[in-house]
Amino acid sequence: AVQQAEATSSPPSRGLTRRAPLAPSVRRPRRWAASAAMEGKNDAMAQAAKKVCGEWLINASIMQCHDALFGRIHLTEAGDMVYMAGGGDLIGRGFGKWTAEGPVVGFQCEIFQYASSSTKHVQQEAHRFRGIARVPSKENTWTGEWYFCAFQQPPRLVGRFQCVRRNTGPLGSTANARALEDCPSDAKKAVVAKFDKSVEIPPMLEKRWETHLVQSDIPDVYYVRNFLEPRQIEELERVIDRTCDWEHMATRDTQEFGASQRCPCGRSMMRVNLPQWQANIVNALHNLGCFHPVLYPANSVRLNAYTPGQGIHPHLDGPVYYPRAATVSLGSHCVVDFYPRESTEEEQRTFSWDRDKEVPAAPDMPRGTKPKVSILLEPGSLLLFSGEAFIHHRHGIQAVEEDEIGPQVQNAKDIGLSVGDRLRRTRRVSLTFRHLLPRCQCSSIV
Numbered sequence: 308a309v310q311q312a313e314a315t316s317s318p319p320s321r322g323l324t325r326r327a328p329l330a331p332s333v334r335r336p337r338r339w340a341a342s343a344a345m346e347g348k349n350d351a352m353a354q355a356a357k358k359v360c361g362e363w364l365i366n367a368s369i370m371q372c373h374d375a376l377f378g379r380i381h382l383t384e385a386g387d388m389v390y391m392a393g394g395g396d397l398i399g400r401g402f403g404k405w406t407a408e409g410p411v412v413g414f415q416c417e418i419f420q421y422a423s424s425s426t427k428h429v430q431q432e433a434h435r436f437r438g439i440a441r442v443p444s445k446e447n448t449w450t451g452e453w454y455f456c457a458f459q460q461p462p463r464l465v466g467r468f469q470c471v472r473r474n475t476g477p478l479g480s481t482a483n484a485r486a487l488e489d490c491p492s493d494a495k496k497a498v499v500a501k502f503d504k505s506v507e508i509p510p511m512l513e514k515r516w517e518t519h520l521v522q523s524d525i526p527d528v529y530y531v532r533n534f535l536e537p538r539q540i541e542e543l544e545r546v547i548d549r550t551c552d553w554e555h556m557a558t559r560d561t562q563e564f565g566a567s568q569r570c571p572c573g574r575s576m577m578r579v580n581l582p583q584w585q586a587n588i589v590n591a592l593h594n595l596g597c598f599h600p601v602l603y604p605a606n607s608v609r610l611n612a613y614t615p616g617q618g619i620h621p622h623l624d625g626p627v628y629y630p631r632a633a634t635v636s637l638g639s640h641c642v643v644d645f646y647p648r649e650s651t652e653e654e655q656r657t658f659s660w661d662r663d664k665e666v667p668a669a670p671d672m673p674r675g676t677k678p679k680v681s682i683l684l685e686p687g688s689l690l691l692f693s694g695e696a697f698i699h700h701r702h703g704i705q706a707v708e709e710d711e712i713g714p715q716v717q718n719a720k721d722i723g724l725s726v727g728d729r730l731r732r733t734r735r736v737s738l739t740f741r742h743l744l745p746r747c748q749c750s751s752i753v
Contacts (some may be wrong), residue, residue: 355407355442356384362473367453368466368481388414396422398745402601406501409494413439415502419602423746428626428698432509433602438468441488447472450484510596521717523680525645527694530682534689544637546584547736558619558665560612566743575746592633597691598742603629607743615732621646621703622666627658629742631693636684639735642710644678646701681716708732
């Protein structure tokens, strides 16, 4: 699976041949007309680029809430755009495309942002916004319509946006934005049609993930048996044994990579580059859609090593992370348990650490609580869980020397095991990949 994800395919190159000049008596084919139309579109982009390319300050209103979005955008001549949240308590970024048709220009951007001081989990998917306007007649200002584009729903007009060139003056409130300029309907429809054709489904909803979804009462749990090949498992085990500097705990040995240094401001962690042997797996996870390389990349890797008889107490990873985790298993098998949904409200959760259980702190579960869903993790497998499974269902590994297969082990039959079978553990190492959320603007953790 890693090899397939790392492989990049490109269409075969096609040689271009020089055509003889058209004779005056030869009628031009339709493809020439199509080429001329394309040149017209490129000309529209070129003309618009003179007015809109570069860096702008932007704010937008959403449902009569003025200045709900504020930050910077940069549009390139190639039709790309990026967004960075600015000011206040917001941390965020986005990327997208812009296009033009006649006098109308539009941009569409996937934006992922959150309040840095929030103790709640962030949203699981980015929000898609779209701006439509007339090509700005003034050099340093720009105003247009602002749409929210929910997946599989028609765009919804929610307000207006305004832009001003950076370092050319203040950006006022959208409450005082100047009147919108009229956009020719045909050109506006053409711009909208381009964006509608470019919409992609969220990666985890793609068909390639359907066969890996664990069918149970807990949603958003995926299991991939042969994520790694045997030779890849052996190589990773050699690298880990040779290079890791373990912190020894009562329940396991552990080491953190990627974000282990605190920012001088004290509010966040600073980025530390991952070693190349981890970066290769991260690239595969990005290519498979498990994480997004721009919006919420896998920037934190936790290694845990367990000897027989060790485990990890049922816990929730917490809102310090984007609500998704991907765990790769090496060495021994083990059974991971997911427990019934928590009733604790997010506001009651903290960022504290339980020193006795060696997991994020949380109230004790009711006595006698049993796992709701269990999965046997095989060497080389990938466990991916997000959304409700990440936020509301504790997960853990029992501290035993052998696992007994119970009726709640969802994949036992697929592996050829029956209820009551016992499997003795050996040493197991796991790599858990997550996106640790930045909590300050000092230095990006992305």
